[in-house]
Amino acid sequence: MERRVLTGPGVPAQIGPYSQATVGQTFAEQARQAFANLDAVLRAAGSRPDLVVATQVLVVGPGLLRGAQRPVRGVLPHRPADADDVAGAALPRDLLISMGCTALVG
Numbered sequence: 001m002e003r004r005v006l007t008g009p010g011v012p013a014q015i016g017p018y019s020q021a022t023v024g025q026t027f028a029e030q031a032r033q034a035f036a037n038l039d040a041v042l043r044a045a046g047s048r049p050d051l052v053v054a055t056q057v058l059v060v061g062p063g064l065l066r067g068a069q070r071p072v073r074g075v076l077p078h079r080p081a082d083a084d085d086v087a088g089a090a091l092p093r094d095l096l097i098s099m100g101c102t103a104l105v106g
């Protein structure tokens with residue numbers, strides 16, 4: 001499988017080898033940006049939210065995980081039942097949320 005760094009309209013620059021940039025001071029601001037980034041990366045790769053087959057949401061605290069569920073469903077209405085969510089994650093650079101996914105292309 002070929003791997004490549006995606007760039008394109010709406011895709012922010014990476015802040016490391018693991019993540020697109022997430023900006024904002026509050027959890028809500030960072031969550032909105034993370035979901036916008038996810039949508040931009042999916043589209044740059046030739047995919048879209050309804051083709052997501054697996055997701056992972058990492059948040060720094062258990063209380064935040066519940067707060068992430070509604071925005072996730074807004075972006076990924078067909079979110080797979082086997083979503084991999086982790087609360088209490090140690091995230092870099094003052095991040096409160098990080099999100100990843102695997103999606104089909106086409």
